[in-house]
Amino acid sequence: MKSVGVIIGSIRDNRVGDKVAHWFFEKSGVKKNLNAEILDLKKFNLPFFNEDVAPMALKGNYSTEEGRHWYNTVKKFDSFVFVTPEYNAGMPASLKNAIDYVYPDWNSKPAVIVSYGFHGGVNSALSLERIITDKSPIKMNLTNTKPKLFLSKDILNEKGQFKNIDQDFEKYTDEIKKSIEELEELLNTATANK
Amino acid sequence: MKSVGVIIGSIRDNRVGDKVAHWFFEKSGVKKNLNAEILDLKKFNLPFFNEDVAPMALKGNYSTEEGRHWYNTVKKFDSFVFVTPEYNAGMPASLKNAIDYVYPDWNSKPAVIVSYGFHGGVNSALSLERIITDKSPIKMNLTNTKPKLFLSKDILNEKGQFKNIDQDFEKYTDEIKKSIEELEELLNTATANK
Structure with a gap:
């Protein structure tokens, strides 16, 4: 059985990203045909990248x-779901940093981009797509469906947390299931080509 | 006299960014008509952004x-030069993080983007432009001239450091001077409109 890591891109204490990722984990069907695991960047606690040479030359050292x-974790997974918020029309530094830690072990692996924000995180999704698409150096294999989840004041409480994510995000269920079906197809195609 | 902060975007120990920034500081004429200072993100030592609310709502708290x-430093400068490397077709996490710490005190301020890399850092410059342009939420006032400095194996030694930056970057002198002239024009226009 192929594996997938669902990466929580935000590391703020008061984030909603962990709730979004867990909601996706439960409702998208990601656990049905795949060994799925949540990878919380907050728990990985990566410092800013500060090695003498680029990850390509590091070879895990x-x-x-x-x-x-983090390197050994990325290495062992066959595919990924990136769950990202939007900070100033881009992905958060925590996610860019985590991506920049690794190089060959992202290459060719299938991935889903899930963004959230008051505008659906559309620019964050684009900033992420640009660095991991098959036209980038990292060359991942992205699904066509990239769920964009809209936050609004109505669905958040005064602390900026979800009132009822299951109810308010129910409308995205078909889309998130589709993204995982596409991920599985990419994983099957990759296997068939080997 | 208006002020400008020349921001070193990379924080790696083995970076070349500090040399690029110091070279720019000496050769671009930035000190001629402006109070210019180098702002080294490595020395600011910012943790990953982790406040309960966004910078807009923080108001410096x-x-x-x-x-x-960092907030008080950004607040006091009238303009900025961003010196950025390229990691995986984007800016480094250290620079995105530093930008995301502040919001109103970037707005409307003039800025130059200086990128460097084996492809001139062109995609890093674009990724930075997208989040700070006047079409972004941050809405800075960018110069047209955005110097792109090409690294190559020829001009770096075996430790990845410049052999002779003054000689090898001499060809960029006109362009970097032009970028600062444009910055000064933007600063003058901003004053005239007040």
């Missing part, structure tokens, strides 16, 4: 335990 | 000393 742990 | 120091 990271100077920090956190770096090695 | 950061929970960390590093956050307050």
